[in-house]
Amino acid sequence: MRPSTETISSSSEGANAGAESDTAVAVPRGTRILMRGNEALAQAAIDAGCRAFFGYPITPQNQVPDYFARHMPKVGGVFLQAESEVAAINMVYGAAAAGARVMTASSSPGISLKQEGISYLAQSELPCVIVNIMRGGSGLGNIAPAQADYFQSVKGGGHGDYRTLVLAPWSVQELYGLTREAFEMADRYRNPVLVVGDALLGQMMEPIVVPEEVVDPASLPRKRWATDGAKGRHRNIVNSLYIKASDLEEVNLRINARYEEAAKREVRVAEERLEDAEFALVAYGTAARVAVTATEEAREEGLRVGLLRPISLYPFPAGEIASLADRVKAILVAELSLGQFVEDVRLAVAGRCPVHLLGRSGGVVITPREVVEALRRLVDETRG
Amino acid sequence: MAVQKQESALFHRPQALEPVRMHYCPGCTHGIVHRLVAEVMDELELAERAVGVAPVGCAVFAYNYFTCDMIEAAHGRAPAVATGVKRVRPDLFTFTYQGDGDLASIGIAETIHAAARAENISIVFINNAVYGMTGGQMAPTTLPGMVTSTTPYGREAKAAGNPIRVCELLAALDGPAYLARVAVTDPRRVRESKQGIRKAFQAQLKGLGFALVEVLSTCPTRWGMRPQDALDWLEEHMVPYYPLREFVVSEDLRGST
Numbered sequence: 001m002r003p004s005t006e007t008i009s010s011s012s013e014g015a016n017a018g019a020e021s022d023t024a025v026a027v028p029r030g031t032r033i034l035m036r037g038n039e040a041l042a043q044a045a046i047d048a049g050c051r052a053f054f055g056y057p058i059t060p061q062n063q064v065p066d067y068f069a070r071h072m073p074k075v076g077g078v079f080l081q082a083e084s085e086v087a088a089i090n091m092v093y094g095a096a097a098a099g100a101r102v103m104t105a106s107s108s109p110g111i112s113l114k115q116e117g118i119s120y121l122a123q124s125e126l127p128c129v130i131v132n133i134m135r136g137g138s139g140l141g142n143i144a145p146a147q148a149d150y151f152q153s154v155k156g157g158g159h160g161d162y163r164t165l166v167l168a169p170w171s172v173q174e175l176y177g178l179t180r181e182a183f184e185m186a187d188r189y190r191n192p193v194l195v196v197g198d199a200l201l202g203q204m205m206e207p208i209v210v211p212e213e214v215v216d217p218a219s220l221p222r223k224r225w226a227t228d229g230a231k232g233r234h235r236n237i238v239n240s241l242y243i244k245a246s247d248l249e250e251v252n253l254r255i256n257a258r259y260e261e262a263a264k265r266e267v268r269v270a271e272e273r274l275e276d277a278e279f280a281l282v283a284y285g286t287a288a289r290v291a292v293t294a295t296e297e298a299r300e301e302g303l304r305v306g307l308l309r310p311i312s313l314y315p316f317p318a319g320e321i322a323s324l325a326d327r328v329k330a331i332l333v334a335e336l337s338l339g340q341f342v343e344d345v346r347l348a349v350a351g352r353c354p355v356h357l358l359g360r361s362g363g364v365v366i367t368p369r370e371v372v373e374a375l376r377r378l379v380d381e382t383r384g
Numbered sequence: 385m386a387v388q389k390q391e392s393a394l395f396h397r398p399q400a401l402e403p404v405r406m407h408y409c410p411g412c413t414h415g416i417v418h419r420l421v422a423e424v425m426d427e428l429e430l431a432e433r434a435v436g437v438a439p440v441g442c443a444v445f446a447y448n449y450f451t452c453d454m455i456e457a458a459h460g461r462a463p464a465v466a467t468g469v470k471r472v473r474p475d476l477f478t479f480t481y482q483g484d485g486d487l488a489s490i491g492i493a494e495t496i497h498a499a500a501r502a503e504n505i506s507i508v509f510i511n512n513a514v515y516g517m518t519g520g521q522m523a524p525t526t527l528p529g530m531v532t533s534t535t536p537y538g539r540e541a542k543a544a545g546n547p548i549r550v551c552e553l554l555a556a557l558d559g560p561a562y563l564a565r566v567a568v569t570d571p572r573r574v575r576e577s578k579q580g581i582r583k584a585f586q587a588q589l590k591g592l593g594f595a596l597v598e599v600l601s602t603c604p605t606r607w608g609m610r611p612q613d614a615l616d617w618l619e620e621h622m623v624p625y626y627p628l629r630e631f632v633v634s635e636d637l638r639g640s641t
Contacts, residue, residue: 051472052468052471052472054468078471078472080467080471082464082497083493083494083496083497084493086461086464086493086494087461087464087467087493087494087497088464090457090458090461090464090465090468090494091464091465091467091468091471092468093455093457093458093461093464093465093468094437094455094464094465094466094467094468094469094470094472095468095469095471095472096468097435097455097465097468097469098435098468098469098472098473098476099472099473100472100473102468102472116458117458117461120457120458124456227435227453227454227455227469228435228453228473228476229432229433229434229435229452229453229473229475229476230431230432230434230451230452230453231432231433232432235450235451235452235453235454236453236454237447237448237453237454237455237456238454238455238456239447239454239455239456240456241444241456
């Protein structure tokens with residue numbers, strides 16, 4: 001309980017209290033600082049020119065709304081704690097329709113509740129950023145790190161013929177960078193962009209460098225399609241209803257063309273030790289952090305192993321994975337679910353080499369040792 | 385004696401209404417309420433800075449009928465959508481136009497919380513006690529005993545629950561600046577309805593907070609009545625259950641017209 005009505009400064013603010021400015025908020029820039037994942041992504045949104053956040057409390061992402069509640073008033077932005085996840089995503093819908101850069105964040109069960117709104121946002125061609133700090137599921141599950149919302153994230157999630165663009169950071173620095181990038185992508189493709197982390201990434205503190213340059217919202221181009229008052233122009237309508245099947249298909253084809261464009265321009269991967277690898281690990285986010293440690297351990301044990309880490313989950317790096325499959329004897333997928341991400345890897349590999357899965361569920365995080373042992377089994381089977 | 389014949393139109397289509405044919409059924413009162421909303425928009429010169437939010441239900445196509453910017457919302461979410469617009473652009477005028485299923489059933493959480501927040505938006509709420517668009521099912525405002533496609537033996541409280549009186553419910557909150565229930569059954573009441581809509585819009589323009597006008601309306605098609613009979617039925621059955629009056633009028637709104 002915090003009964004006081006006086007301003008309470010948080011631990012992360014303490015180091016730079018009083019250093020408040022209009023656009024930059026109180027965070028030291030251009031130098032290494034220690035920051036929590038959830039706070040870094042919130043700062044990234046403000047630095048991207050986002051001045052509106054609508055959310056609802058859910059663990060393990062609560063530092064996100066807390067951060068906005070503290071800092072949005074300082075930059076003239078909007079923070080609103082909605083009555084539900086459903087209301088929050090529809091507030092996002094309204095703010096996006098009015099032309100604003102806008103964001104919401106939640107965790108798995110809350111993201112399920114937002115799916116209706118995400119479907120409407122996609123069909124109405126509205127940009128926004130949604131962060132999912134994933135937790136163990138299904139149902140209420142628990143608040144431990146998981147990657148079990150992969151299907152929901154990359155296959156559409158809500159009803160209909162749409163996708164969300166999905167970025168998967170693996171560090172606090174990337175949570176910052178990719179959240180900023182997500183706003184640019186959302187506006188570029190007029191589509192919701194999802195940033196997926198998990199309890200581990202959201203909660204941990206890591207050194208990051210927050211860049212000097214920030215986006216001034218006033219510098220952003222006006223969105224000609226926005227419902228922001230029909231002054232000097234014909235009315236704009238933001239809508240997802242098309243009674244004629246051929247009309248709806250036309251809109252869906254237009255949206256789909258943007259996904260194809262994104263597939264050409266937005267695929268991102270990172271590689272570790274793949275140059276001479278005989279065997280490859282493929283993993284993203286927290287599982288990739290474990291996998292990179294396992295790569296080093298396996299190398300020390302004489303296994304020529306490397307890691308391919310998708311950073312964009314949609315568009316999926318299918319071409320990169322296919323060419324990897326041509327170069328290695330077998331692939332081990334490590335993920336924090338019982339086999340979701342691995343399906344897309346197998347589709348990309350298309351039988352070029354064996355693909356095995358090491359998956360843990362329910363919030364259990366894979367250990368590097370488990371990965372090395374799974375690699376050893378893979379090596380034995382492949383040579384067997 | 386020469387009588388000077390000078391023709392002048394006494395009745396115009398409001399500027400804020402698009403010159404298009406509406407999809408509403410014959411005798412439906414949505415058209416009247418649309419007109420009232422448009423007249424008030426004209427009088428308060430709102431069309432160039434208004435953003436309307438259409439519901440899911442019979443008024444789903446409202447976005448085709450007003451000349452201002454329009455957003456089509458998910459079922460029941462119009463108050464949340466309007467909140468999003470208004471919070472990022474307080475200079476815009478934002479109203480929602482919602483039916484009883486949209487506002488009082490699937491969207492009652494959004495309605496109550498927008499009211500509790502004193503969200504500075506205006507809501508036009510059409511209560512015709514039935515789901516029109518989907519085929520005449522029970523609404524949250526369907527009267528006891530009333531026959532609908534999902535209460536074929538008449539609405540019985542024990543099985544199907546009791547109707548919700550939205551204005552009375554919201555009047556218990558501190559947030560609303562203006563709450564009124566009106567009806568569009570005869571010319572006098574139509575004029576009163578317009579006054580209600582005008583006050584609800586002015587509440588927002590004055591920054592007073594949440595305003596809602598509940599308009600008792602007819603649905604001759606789903607009620608299975610001729611339009612005049614439907615108006616009589618509304619008067620006879622709905623008005624006693626849903627009393628017409630102002631429930632909340634902010635002090636700062638009194639005396640304004």
